[in-house]
Structure formats: structure tokens, C-alpha cells
Amino acid sequence: MHPPAQPYDERLTAPRSWWLIAFGIGVGCALALLPLGPVPMLGGLVVGGALAAVCVSAYGSVRVRVTAGSLVAGDARIPLEALGEAEELDEEGARAWRTHKADPRAHMLLRSYVRTALRVPVTDPDDPTPYVYVSTRDPKALAAALRAERSASR
Known part of the structure; x- marks a missing residue:
């Protein structure tokens, strides 16, 4: 009987600075919608930041396993x-x-x-x-x- 193999599981998460960039994208979207009023500005912050965060999360969720x-x-x-x-x-x-x-x-x-x-x-x-x-x-x-x-x- 062979001993169990050494497990390996690594998630190649994105660096923390990328999350700040995602937040910055949300702020940029909010500023772009500022002339339309506070509600569209808030929507730009939420939607723009959320979409950027989803992209960072998806790119940084890849796994390497044996x-x-x-x-x-x-x-x-x-x-x-x-x-x-x-x-x-x-x-x-x-x-x-x-x-x-x-x-x-x-x-x-x-x-x-x-x-x-x-x-x-x-x-x-x-x-x-x-x-x-x-x-x-x-x-x-x-x-x-x-x-x-x-x-x-x-």
C-alpha cells in the first residue's frame, strides 16, 4: 500500500491592489453619472464597482491542484x-x-x-x-x- 500523495491546492488570487482598482472604477462610473443626479451617480458606483469586482474575482479564482x-x-x-x-x-x-x-x-x-x-x-x-x-x-x-x-x- 502506498502512502497518500502529498495534497496540493492553490488558488491564484488577485492582489489586494486590484480590489482598490475595482473600487476606483466604481468611483469613476459614479463621477461619469454625476451630471445626471445623485441616484444615477449612486447606481454608477454600485454597478460599476460590482462589475469590476466580479471581473477581479473571476480572474483571481483560478486553482492549481494535484x-x-x-x-x-x-x-x-x-x-x-x-x-x-x-x-x-x-x-x-x-x-x-x-x-x-x-x-x-x-x-x-x-x-x-x-x-x-x-x-x-x-x-x-x-x-x-x-x-x-x-x-x-x-x-x-x-x-x-x-x-x-x-x-x-x-
Whole structure:
């Protein structure tokens, strides 16, 4: 019997400053409607701020998980059998792989406000995707969870 795999579950939440920007958008909408009176101004504040907050929340709700023999990165579920050895990327390496080293065929779960990442080659010969790039705040823990899940599923 194999020991349970090391769990990994990370939500790539948006930074706090983005919530201030969402509030600022609401204020901007309110100011744009100010000439129409106080009720439209209040509506602009509420509706504009709420729409901006929904956008920030949706963008910052993406999850990265290792579960049941798969790497789940956003909407993608990739079986570990189709993946090679993970490469942990520090800030400089992550920037290189999302800019000048990037392959347009790669699957990228990219969040610019997360400075580190993990790059995992796709070894499935039937898949044209060369690698998976996943923004993560803890690439060491994600790589360890992938290794643990791979060894537990064998």
C-alpha cells in the first residue's frame, strides 16, 4: 500500500491592489453619472464597482491542484502519465518562459502577478503541446506534489 500523495491546492488570487482598482472604477462610473443626479451617480458606483469586482474575482479564482493522478490547472486536467519531470522556475526563469522562450503551442496558466512558475514537459506523442506552464507561488511544493502523486499512482 502506498502512502497518500502529498495534497496540493492553490488558488491564484488577485492582489489586494486590484480590489482598490475595482473600487476606483466604481468611483469613476459614479463621477461619469454625476451630471445626471445623485441616484444615477449612486447606481454608477454600485454597478460599476460590482462589475469590476466580479471581473477581479473571476480572474483571481483560478486553482492549481494535484489530484487523482492529474494536474488540474484552471480548466485543464492533464494526466500525470502525459507529463515529464517538472522544472521549478524562479522569477527570472518564469519571466523568460512567458516571454522570449515561450512556445505558442504550450498550455499556459499565466498570472502576471505571480512571479514564479512550474514548467512541465508534455511527453504524450499524440499531443502537440510541448509543455505546460503554470504560475504558482510555491513551485517547489507543486513539483513535490506531482512527484508524490506520480509515485503513489504507480
